[in-house]
Amino acid sequence: MLLITCPWCGPRDETEYHYGGQAHVPHPETPADLTDEQWAEYVFYRDNPKGPFAERWMHSTGCRRWFNVLRDTVNYEVLAAYRLDEPRPELPQAGGNR
Amino acid sequence: MTSTPLPEHPDFLWRNPEPRSSYDVVIIGAGGHGLATAYYLAKNHGITNVAVLEKGWLAGGNMARNTTIIRSNYLWDESAAIYEHALKLWEQLPEELGYDFLFSQRGVLNLAHTLQDVREGMRRVNANRLNGVDAEWLTPDQVGEVCPIVNLSPRTRYPVLGGTFQPRAGIAKHDHVAWALARRADEMGVDLIQGCEVTGFLKDGDRVVGVETNRGRIHAGRVGLAAAGHSSVLAERAGFRLPIQSHPLQALVSELHEPVHPTVVMSNHVHVYVSQAHKGELVMGAGVDSYNGYGQRGSFHVIEQQMAAAVELFPVFARAHVLRTWGGIVDVTPDASPIIGTTPVENLYVNCGWGTGGFKATPAAGWAFAHTVATGEPHPLNAPFALERFATGALIDEHGAAAVAH
Numbered sequence: 001m002l003l004i005t006c007p008w009c010g011p012r013d014e015t016e017y018h019y020g021g022q023a024h025v026p027h028p029e030t031p032a033d034l035t036d037e038q039w040a041e042y043v044f045y046r047d048n049p050k051g052p053f054a055e056r057w058m059h060s061t062g063c064r065r066w067f068n069v070l071r072d073t074v075n076y077e078v079l080a081a082y083r084l085d086e087p088r089p090e091l092p093q094a095g096g097n098r
Numbered sequence: 099m100t101s102t103p104l105p106e107h108p109d110f111l112w113r114n115p116e117p118r119s120s121y122d123v124v125i126i127g128a129g130g131h132g133l134a135t136a137y138y139l140a141k142n143h144g145i146t147n148v149a150v151l152e153k154g155w156l157a158g159g160n161m162a163r164n165t166t167i168i169r170s171n172y173l174w175d176e177s178a179a180i181y182e183h184a185l186k187l188w189e190q191l192p193e194e195l196g197y198d199f200l201f202s203q204r205g206v207l208n209l210a211h212t213l214q215d216v217r218e219g220m221r222r223v224n225a226n227r228l229n230g231v232d233a234e235w236l237t238p239d240q241v242g243e244v245c246p247i248v249n250l251s252p253r254t255r256y257p258v259l260g261g262t263f264q265p266r267a268g269i270a271k272h273d274h275v276a277w278a279l280a281r282r283a284d285e286m287g288v289d290l291i292q293g294c295e296v297t298g299f300l301k302d303g304d305r306v307v308g309v310e311t312n313r314g315r316i317h318a319g320r321v322g323l324a325a326a327g328h329s330s331v332l333a334e335r336a337g338f339r340l341p342i343q344s345h346p347l348q349a350l351v352s353e354l355h356e357p358v359h360p361t362v363v364m365s366n367h368v369h370v371y372v373s374q375a376h377k378g379e380l381v382m383g384a385g386v387d388s389y390n391g392y393g394q395r396g397s398f399h400v401i402e403q404q405m406a407a408a409v410e411l412f413p414v415f416a417r418a419h420v421l422r423t424w425g426g427i428v429d430v431t432p433d434a435s436p437i438i439g440t441t442p443v444e445n446l447y448v449n450c451g452w453g454t455g456g457f458k459a460t461p462a463a464g465w466a467f468a469h470t471v472a473t474g475e476p477h478p479l480n481a482p483f484a485l486e487r488f489a490t491g492a493l494i495d496e497h498g499a500a501a502v503a504h
Contacts, residue, residue, distance in 0.1 A: 019388035048330035
């Protein structure tokens with residue numbers, strides 16, 4: 001069970017949250033201009049890295065707010081939790097093993 | 099059920115050759131699908147200058163971690179075709195490979211607990227029959243006849259309202275399947291190379307011409323990717339993306355028991371799937387963990403939910419003990435159907451996205467993927483499962499029939 005720190009409520013068990021997949025995926029700015037391939041990218045393609053991953057979680061049994069978590073997908077360590085209006089935090093050694 | 103002894107086998111079923119500098123075909127991943135692909139490349143297409151590269155040990159990934167359920171009762175025509183082709187191959191493979199891997203056609207029961215389950219199940223039975231797949235709709239009493247230990251009380255939280263039954267479905271001994279395929283592929287000249295991790299791809303423009311590995315550079319005319327949970331990682335190294343998310347999927351076994359469970363029972367709604375292995379362990383599968391992960395382990399609360407469902411459905415299991423739990427990494431696609439075909443990189447082919455249900459498809463995946471790699475064109479069985487479907491919108495939505503929550 002993961003221990004995730006909600007930016008508003010503090011550390012809580014994973015079972016209080018719902019997962020929302022990759023974070024920082026912006027909606028297309030000009031949707032009408034997208035090709036089918038570009039729509040496919042937006043709708044179906046998400047990063048799937050082995051290592052640090054910025055992802056959305058929702059505190060569904062708490063404050064019910066979305067926020068972002070930086071988590072390692074190999075050892076599942078939660079590296080950071082931050083609000084939606086905050087940028088992805090820099091890791092000491094970005095994108096690699098710590 | 100427990101009376102059949104496991105077959106004796108020799109010390110070595112395959113050579114362990116050093117990798118050569120060049121092959122006609124390199125397959126990445128010596129799990130069930132990679133081995134089946136190599137077997138059918140040699141058998142159906144006469145291509146034997148083949149290496150199967152495995153970063154760990156042979157069949158040590160999901161092939162060693164699945165719950166060995168084999169069935170073909172999928173909803174859509176495209177899925178029924180490929181999974182039923184697999185089931186027909188399973189029926190002939192023990193004799194063809196000369197290896198009794200204890201394929202036991204004891205049937206699979208998919209329980210319905212809600213009105214929606216009932217409607218979906220009846221629809222699927224009808225779709226299966228139209229596709230020549232054996233399927234029956236069972237009333238709760240008939241469920242009790244097939245599997246007497248299922249709790250049919252109307253007072254449970256989600257009472258059993260009926261179920262679909264595929265009599266030709268069943269289980270097999272997964273390790274032995276891999277060893278049987280490996281032995282025959284090896285005999286026909288395929289090099290099975292363990293401890294050989296692909297770290298990069300050699301390309302000439304948009305065409306792949308080989309792979310970089312921790313054991314040196316290996317040139318290849320064609321490369322087939324059969325790396326399950328690590329498909330995204332390898333695709334990225336090759337310079338393209340896949341619509342895949344890797345999730346942990348857990349399973350567990352109990353200690354050995356006398357035969358009590360005559361079939362395979364799956365329940366989407368309360369979510370557990372159970373069979374009893376030949377030796378006597380109860381084998382149970384859980385749902386995927388919600389988060390992406392490569393750690394080959396999941397969260398314990400997922401196991402807890404699964405056990406709660408198992409004990410409600412099978413009160414007789416209440417005093418059984420969990421002997422061990424484990425996790426594998428499954429490659430989940432948006433429509434719960436696999437991706438088998440060409441990629442944006444010339445001469446590089448992909449077989450992935452089987453998610454939570456790849457074991458049952460092992461022979462057909464190998465059959466179709468070998469055809470694709472050998473000819474450069476998809477087989478009619480895998481043509482609908484092209485990567486392009488995510489742009490055309492021709493998805494093959496099998497979330498209902500996939501039967502594992504994800």
